[in-house]
Amino acid sequence: MSVLEQAAAARIAAIDLAGATRAEKDKALLLMADRLVERSDDIVAANAVDIANGRENGIGEAMIDRLTLTTERVAAMADGLRQLAALPDPIGDVVRGSTLANGLELRQVRVPFGVVGMIYEGRPNVTADAAGICLKSGNAALLRGSGSAFSSNAAIVSVLRKAVTDAGLPADTIQLLDATTRDSVKELMRARGLVDVLIPRGGASLIKTVVEQSTVPVIETGVGNCHVYVDSAADLEKALAVTVNSKTQRLSTCNTAESLLVHTEIAERFLPLVLEEFASHGVTVHGDARVAGYSDDVVAATEDDWGTEYLAADISVAVVDSLDDALDHIRRYGTGHTEAIVSESVTATRRFVAGVDAAAVMVNASTRFTDGGEFGFGAEIGISTQKLHARGPMGLPELTSTKYVVTGNGHTR
Template sequence: MSVLQQAADARAASFDLAAATRAEKDAALLLMAERLVQRADDIVAANAVDVDKARTGGSTDAMIDRLTLTPQRVAAMADGLRQLAALPDPVGDVVRGSTLANGLELRQVRVPFGVVGIIYEGRPNVTADAAGICLKSGNAALLRGSSSAYSSNAAIVAVLRKAVADAGLPADTVQLLDATSRDSVKELMRARGLVDVLIPRGGAALIKTVVEESTVPVIETGVGNCHVYVDSDADLEKALAVVVNSKTQRLSTCNTAESLLVHAEIADSFLPLVLEELMAAGVTVHGDPRVAAYSDDVVPATAEDWGAEYLSADIAAAVVDSLDDALDHIRRYGTGHTEAIVSESVTATQRFAARVDAAAVMVNASTRFTDGGEFGFGAEIGISTQKLHARGPMGLPELTSTKYVVTGNGHTRP
């Protein structure tokens, strides 16, 4: 089936889905979760095919980790759907309303986008998350995962579609596009009029391609070159915990720290500690000459390291002479995702938060908290680094638009 036909089917399904009640959508989500658990063995078996191909093809350990599904990870996908069912339905919420001087009643209400296309790489858990958050927000989902996860995604979507249909909603609420050819991406990006918005999730090359070539409106999710800046007034124990957690809690996510900046005044006290901890955790530190002076195991940083999203056990590190130098470094190399400061100085943290241009700013906390689940949003569709409509973790409200409903009593305009 062509992408345009799938998009047309999604458009038709979206009209019924937009009118579905919260109870109907929640029942579908709960049934989707139940069926995922019931079919976990089949999903993991399909995933094993993808993982074997990835290993044979020489994929990195980080990429294989993103790809791999276990019964526990399938159960976590199901839990994400259950959490969505427990969240308030944004559709129909009144954003603002008033009675005008002429007696007209004005309401701005949340409505679904309609059809949402998601283009993503590697991680098959995104398939369930994206399908669920689109359904809860009243949108039909066109899912275009990567070829590396096609067997996994096909198994997941087959389970989800059957559950949606058994719950009484259109099966075409959730559709998987062919991932064996790049043509499906091109067709999806040009399905303006059938697809309301595209959301790319993946590396810089994918996002750049979708943003630059799509005729369908795009919500840009960002690459994560996230920094942790350890200020001169930092509590070193807190700083050590935040840096190590930001880098090592999980290596392959966009909110993992990829860069470390340390104020020169505490470099002698802090760098030996943090280098030892990071290296003990298997992290390779790519440092400037001032960092390299503290350990022979530091790899000299190249120009490319400062802008890298490693998604691996690597981190770039530099010594800076001031908070403003740290801000300058972040402005030059940051991607607008998440930036963190560790400091006991209220003046420093306020200045950092006000002057850093990022979707999320962490003060004395790990970058790994930039996440829809951690923010209490439930499953997220992605983390937006753009400045229009949605920014940061995109939960249910960010998957809606609004329309105005104006109620009169035979009103005419003079």
């Protein structure tokens, strides 16, 4: 079946799904979760094929980590679907309402987009997350994962589609597109009129391609060149904990810190501590000349390092002379994803929060908290760094549009 045929089938499914009750959608989500657990051995076996192919093709270990599914990770995917089932249904929510001077009752209510296309790389857990969040928000999902995860994604989607039909909803609510050729991406990007919105989730080149070439409206998810700024008024214990967790808790995610900025007044006390911690975690530091003075293991940072999303055991580190210098550095090299400050100064944190242009700003907290699950949204579909429609972790409300319902009593204009 071609992408356009799949999109047409998704549009028919979306019509039925738009009228589904919360109980019907939640039943499907819970059944999807149960079936994932029941079939976890099959899913992990399919994933092993992708892992073997990835290693044969020379994929790095950080990307292998993103690709890998275990029984525990499949169970976590199922838990995400159960959390979605427990969340309120956004469809029909009144965003705002009023009675006009002429007596007309005006309500703006949430409605599904209709058909949501997802183009994403690596992580096959995104398949279940995206399918679940689209279903709960009343949208049919067209999923185009990467070729490196095709066996895993096919196994997951097979389980989910069977669960959806057993729950009484259309199977074409969830569809996986062919990932063996790039033609499917091109067709999906050109399916305007059949696909209502397209969400790319992956590296900078993928997102740039989709944004620039798609005729379908795009919600842009962003690259995460995230910074931690340790202010002169930072508590060293907090700064060390936040910095190390931001970088090392999981290397391959978009909310992992890739740059550390340290105020010169605290550098002499803080840098030896954090460099030792990075070394113990196997993290390579790409530092400026002042950072290099604290360790022979520091690699001289290049201009490219400041703007790199490593997704690996590397971090760029610089000493800055002021909060303003830190803000200037972030404005120049940041990607608008997540920025963090560690400081006990209310004045400094307020200036940082006001001065940083990012989807999320952390104050004395790890960048790793920028996540739909951590925010209590349930499984997210991505983290948007654009400024139109959605910004930050995209939960259920962000997967909806609105319509105005105007009720009168024979009113004429």
